[in-house]
Amino acid sequence: MKRFYTLFIIALFASPPIYGQGFLKKLGKKAQEISKTVLGEDEKQKEKEAEEIDYDFPPAEDIYPEEMYAEEEAEAPTLGSTDPNAPRILTFSIGKEKGKIDHKKGIIEITVDPDTDFENIIPVYTTGSNVTSSPASGKRIGGEDSYFTVKDKAGRKCVYEVVLHIRGMEKKDLKAGTKSGTLRMVNTMQGFPQINSTYYFDNYGKLFAMMNDMGTGTIYDYAAGKVTILTAVASIEKVRRITDQAASLQIPDIKEPTMKDLENALNNGLKDVEFVYFSYEIPGLDKKLECPIISNYEVMPPSFLVRMNARKVANTTIAGKSCFTLEITEPESGMKMLYYSWKNINFGGGIKGMAWSQVESFKESTPAGIFSPPKGYRPYAEYQAEVDAITEAAGKKLQKKAEPLMNAPEIQAIKQFLDEYEKELKATDINK
Structure with missing residues (x-):
């Protein structure tokens, strides 16, 4: 446990610059020397018997082959001209x-x-x-x-x-369809638990919102170019508990979530969380991100569908609606995906057994206020201000707790080593 405290303090208080491989080798040797005064007698003996290994770090190009780097996209040119006499x-x-x-x-x-x-x-x-x-x-x-x-x-x-x-195939050309609606969907993906979500739309896709049963989701206002994210964050009580543990030099009680935890959250709701929202502006949102509920597949001519490796098949009745049904085939594998729509509204589909969305219910109306943050959600900035105050207080407490340990011989030795190495680097830079 003493070794954990030592490493914990180093991580919190030691902030050397990025020195490179030479620094890592020297620090490794210094750590071996210090460990002789910290480790138990049995470990001391093992340390003496162990063969010293000097690691050479491979160059970056060996770790990340050239073919792993994505090609940089060509930068788009500046359109038009500021010169009124430029050619046209x-x-x-x-x-x-x-x-x-x-x-x-x-x-x-x-x-x-x-x-x-x-x-x-x-x-x-x-x-x-x-x-x-x-x-x-x-x-x-x-x-x-x-x-x-x-x-x-x-x-x-x-x-x-x-x-x-x-x-005839753009949003403005769509035939009059369903102006507003509420779709209750069951979304399944292979290897993941089932997620139930509700989708709301109004004004032919100018407003769109999605929320899952865990209370998280997104609201898109295409006309205003505004996106609002609804999300779950650790409750203030949980933040206070974890920071207090860290400030008291204890291991914080943080566990990696498992698939079982996710399944429990979907079935019973999230625990130790509260809900917040934050919004941001995206000019031209309607051109950058299309509403996933609105479709123009119904007006596509057969020749255009062929280019998509798609074909229209017999209509399918979903939630009491006779839906336009499209079958899309992946050329290489031959896998077929089904897509459903009714009056330009996406009614789910996908590949059964892999990724599938099924409509559970549908109403041609939306609840009042659905395109605003729900009650009980507060601005993220307000939440963050409370978190900052808690972490600042915890930091002061940690400093007081850590001061006695900072005077330990092994910590002082490492601090001295870091100071000397930094001076050595500065001297090298001056000589250059």
């Missing part, structure tokens, strides 16, 4: 479709039919004289060629991004 794209078209050009924002929007051959898109555009452009007009483009740059001899340039819209 004057006209832009794909087949019979003409693009709408915004020179200031550097955006070219163009709407095409769903049966367009997306593997063989050939844009045609015009510019002023004495202008170079890339990629060239009349050249077949791929997904990486969504940016078009025009430049004149003076070096002025304007960059455009082409945004394709598919006619």
Whole structure:
């Protein structure tokens, strides 16, 4: 137990800079010397008999092979141009479709039919004289060629991004469906306990909320670009208990949760927690994150479904509704996933036995106030202020408890070693 206190104090009070491998070797040898005055007689004997091993740490490239590093994504260019005299794209078209050009924002929007051959898109555009452009007009483009740059001899340039819209398949094109609703779902995943969740939506997906039976969830306000997270945190009483144990030089009573603990929490609710919420703004949320309840699969033409390895099958009755049913096949494994929707609303699906969502009930209405934090939830900042006060008081108590131990010979030896090594490093830097 004495050794635990020693290590605990070192971790709390010793804060050396990152010294590198040489420091680790020296510290290892110093620790061996100090251990001779701390360990029992039997351990002293074993220490003498043990063969000293000097570890050489392998370089990072051996631990993390080059192929493990993900390729860095190319940085998107700055669109448009701040120079009013910069060259411009004057006209832009794909087949019979003409693009709408915004020179200031550097955006070219163009709407095409769903049966367009997306593997063989050939844009045609015009510019002023004495202008170079890339990629060239009349050249077949791929997904990486969504940016078009025009430049004149003076070096002025304007960059455009082409945004394709598919006619009749965007949110604004959806047929009038269900304006609001409450979906009670049973979600199962292989190897995990069943999770029951409730999903709420209103205004055709402009508002969406999800909450599971443990009381955690998320509220999305797409129109306002605001996300509110509902979550469970350790109760103030639990925080006080754990910090008091640590301040009294005891091992904090913290256990890693098991799958059984998760199952108990799902069945009986969380213990030793309280609920908080925090919100943050995401401009353009409706464009960055689509509402998972709203679907446009029902209006997709067969030719477009083929590209998704999907096909429409006979309707399935779910919660009393005759649902549009889509079967999607994974080409390599041949695994088939089912997807259900009714009036543009996702009615679950997945792969049975692996990941599956089943509707338990459905109402075409939502409870009042569901898109605001529920009663009993408080702002996270308020909770955090209480936690900070508790940890600050515990820190003062820990310092008082630890002061006598800090004067122990082995602690003083390590502190002296750290000071000397830091001086050695500074001297090396000065000589350089």
